[in-house]
Amino acid sequence: MGHLSHDAVEAPLTTSVAWSALAAHHAAIKDRDLRSLFAEDPQRAEGFTVEGGGLTLDYSKNRITPQTISLFVQLAEERGFFQKRAAMFRGDKINVTENRAVLHAALRAPRDAIFEVNGRNVVPDVHAVLDRMAAFAERVRSGAWKGHTGKRIRNVVNIGIGGSHLGPEMAYLALRAFSDRDMRFRFVANVDGAAFTEATQDLDAEETLFVISSKTFTTLETMSNADIARAWLLQRLGEESAVAKHFVAVSTNAAGVKAFGIDTANMFEFWDWVGGRYSLDSAIGLSTMLAIGPDNFRAMLAGFHDMDVHFRTAPLAKNLPALLGLLTVWYADFFGAQSQAVLPYAQALARFPAYLQQLQMESNGKSVDLTRRRVDYQTGPIVWGEPGTDGQHSFYQLLHQGTHLVPADFIGFLEPLSPLAPPHDLLMANLFAQAEGLAFGKTAEEVAAEGVGANDVAFRVMEGNRPSNMILADRLDPRALGALVALYEHSTFVQGAIWGVGSFDQWGVELGKVLAKKIIGELRDMDEPKLAHDSSTNALIARYRASRAGG
Ligand SMILES: O=P(O)(O)OC[C@H]1O[C@](O)(CO)[C@@H](O)[C@@H]1O
Numbered sequence: 284m285g286h287l288s289h290d291a292v293e294a295p296l297t298t299s300v301a302w303s304a305l306a307a308h309h310a311a312i313k314d315r316d317l318r319s320l321f322a323e324d325p326q327r328a329e330g331f332t333v334e335g336g337g338l339t340l341d342y343s344k345n346r347i348t349p350q351t352i353s354l355f356v357q358l359a360e361e362r363g364f365f366q367k368r369a370a371m372f373r374g375d376k377i378n379v380t381e382n383r384a385v386l387h388a389a390l391r392a393p394r395d396a397i398f399e400v401n402g403r404n405v406v407p408d409v410h411a412v413l414d415r416m417a418a419f420a421e422r423v424r425s426g427a428w429k430g431h432t433g434k435r436i437r438n439v440v441n442i443g444i445g446g447s448h449l450g451p452e453m454a455y456l457a458l459r460a461f462s463d464r465d466m467r468f469r470f471v472a473n474v475d476g477a478a479f480t481e482a483t484q485d486l487d488a489e490e491t492l493f494v495i496s497s498k499t500f501t502t503l504e505t506m507s508n509a510d511i512a513r514a515w516l517l518q519r520l521g522e523e524s525a526v527a528k529h530f531v532a533v534s535t536n537a538a539g540v541k542a543f544g545i546d547t548a549n550m551f552e553f554w555d556w557v558g559g560r561y562s563l564d565s566a567i568g569l570s571t572m573l574a575i576g577p578d579n580f581r582a583m584l585a586g587f588h589d590m591d592v593h594f595r596t597a598p599l600a601k602n603l604p605a606l607l608g609l610l611t612v613w614y615a616d617f618f619g620a621q622s623q624a625v626l627p628y629a630q631a632l633a634r635f636p637a638y639l640q641q642l643q644m645e646s647n648g649k650s651v652d653l654t655r656r657r658v659d660y661q662t663g664p665i666v667w668g669e670p671g672t673d674g675q676h677s678f679y680q681l682l683h684q685g686t687h688l689v690p691a692d693f694i695g696f697l698e699p700l701s702p703l704a705p706p707h708d709l710l711m712a713n714l715f716a717q718a719e720g721l722a723f724g725k726t727a728e729e730v731a732a733e734g735v736g737a738n739d740v741a742f743r744v745m746e747g748n749r750p751s752n753m754i755l756a757d758r759l760d761p762r763a764l765g766a767l768v769a770l771y772e773h774s775t776f777v778q779g780a781i782w783g784v785g786s787f788d789q790w791g792v793e794l795g796k797v798l799a800k801k802i803i804g805e806l807r808d809m810d811e812p813k814l815a816h817d818s819s820t821n822a823l824i825a826r827y828r829a830s831r832a833g834g
Pocket residue numbers: 444445446447496497498499500501502505559560645789792
């Protein structure tokens with residue numbers, strides 16, 4: 284039995300030998316600063332730089348020594364990391380609270396690979412859907428697929444939320460340079476009607492295709508927006524039969540798709556062993572494929588796969604996702620870091636931090652481990668960020684001189700996407716400068732030597748010793764994006780494996796859904812005077828009702 288089942292007993296993390304050793308090691312090195320660590324070892328950058336899946340990770344500007352890495356490896360071994368990783372790739376039901384396998388790696392496996400769920404190889408199913416997606420995407424992109432009135436499709440609106448939105452939106456923006464510039468892509472998630480209105484106000488219904496993306500096909504926001512989309516279309520095109528030409532679905536729920544009125548011939552399937560936040564490379568990527576074309580989409584899958592192979596085969600001390608994940612644990616649990624910044628130096632990765640928020644916070648935002656114990660350590664950190672250089676003129680002040688320790692992942696690309704090359708030098712200079720500044724800061728002596736008056740020196744000192752990773756790729760192309768996403772997927776897995784939490788469920792989002800359902804009824808039924816919430820919620824509902832009655 285390779286994975287941790289519901290009833291298996293894993294020793295508490297904090298009682299493990301490696302954990303105590305790391306605590307002692309932390310006490311010994313926590314006051315060391317990066318200046319001295321670099322001064323001591325001229326080869327430090329080289330020693331702490333690894334390559335994998337076409338990406339380079341320079342993690343030398345972390346508060347670690349070679350011994351830290353040995354202890355990381357020991358911790359991973361003690362926490363059954365190798366068995367857990369094998370269990371995931373073997374298709375064991377490691378999502379124990381939902382009794383599901385976790386096999387997003389199968390979504391990007393080559394045709395001849397074997398990934399089994401319940402003894403059945405799912406790779407042929409994956410490729411059958413990919414082939415159908417490709418055929419459909421070709422028809423839409425070439426104009427062979429016509430709308431109800433015979434016009435070609437020029438607008439694609441993806442309707443979905445969470446994993447059925449953040450991935451597609453992020454990937455579209457990231458790869459827009461590879462997209463068909465004659466087509467427009469819009470993404471609607473929020474149940475706020477303003478999102479749909481804004482996304483469609485300049486679109487011609489005759490040329491618009493809606494992709495309804497929902498794993499369950501029951502999600503309130505998505506179903507509501509899909510209904511609005513259908514009404515919008517019918518109001519403009521008049522006939523119910525138009526739906527068939529303007530709506531396709533991506534889901535695991537064929538019955539739900541049919542009930543909505545979408546022909547299941549126009550449904551692209553995925554499976555319960557694909558978590559929503561791990562689904563961008565499944566049929567949920569249909570809008571991405573429509574934008575960049577099947578070849579580019581397959582290149583993205585190849586990038587994912589490269590990172591999967593690296594994650595499965597590289598020794599831990601040279602394994603990018605393992606290092607990234609273990610460093611996250613290191614700062615969260617030993618340095619008390621509450622958050623983790625993701626700072627892509629690429630405008631096209633504007634939504635990457637938002638994508639990572641769901642990936643990491645929905646996965647590891649847990650406070651009970653798989654043996655049902657309340658944990659006595661920090662789990663998933665708060666993930667946030669914005670593209671550089673914009674962030675520099677906003678929150679970097681706090682990164683450099685604030686009281687919080689915020690480990691940062693910098694992401695950069697050696698070649699520009701834009702032909703405006705000189706600004707790329709500016710962009711990259713800023714990227715390298717920020718990591719340097721955070722790590723090494725500026726001492727009081729250095730400030731004074733610049734001629735700053737004694738009264739002002741204290742304000743201008745930069746303590747430094749603020750850790751960061753530098754992740755580099757040659758170019759932000761489909762392959763690199765795939766590798767980057769897979770890097771973080773597996774890093775998330777590594778963190779969850781160490782913490783012993785279930786990274787693949789999300790029970791925490793259920794309560795809000797249930798409460799909202801009840802309140803929806805109460806907002807709509809003005810004649811139901813008895814509200815049995817707390818006094819605050821009662822008053823808020825009453826205030827809303829009064830405003831509706833007044834309007
Ligand atoms: O794809 P669906 O089923 O509409 O779900 C959307 C999102 O809702 C969640 O279940 C959270 O509520 C996410 O995990 C998921 O990505």
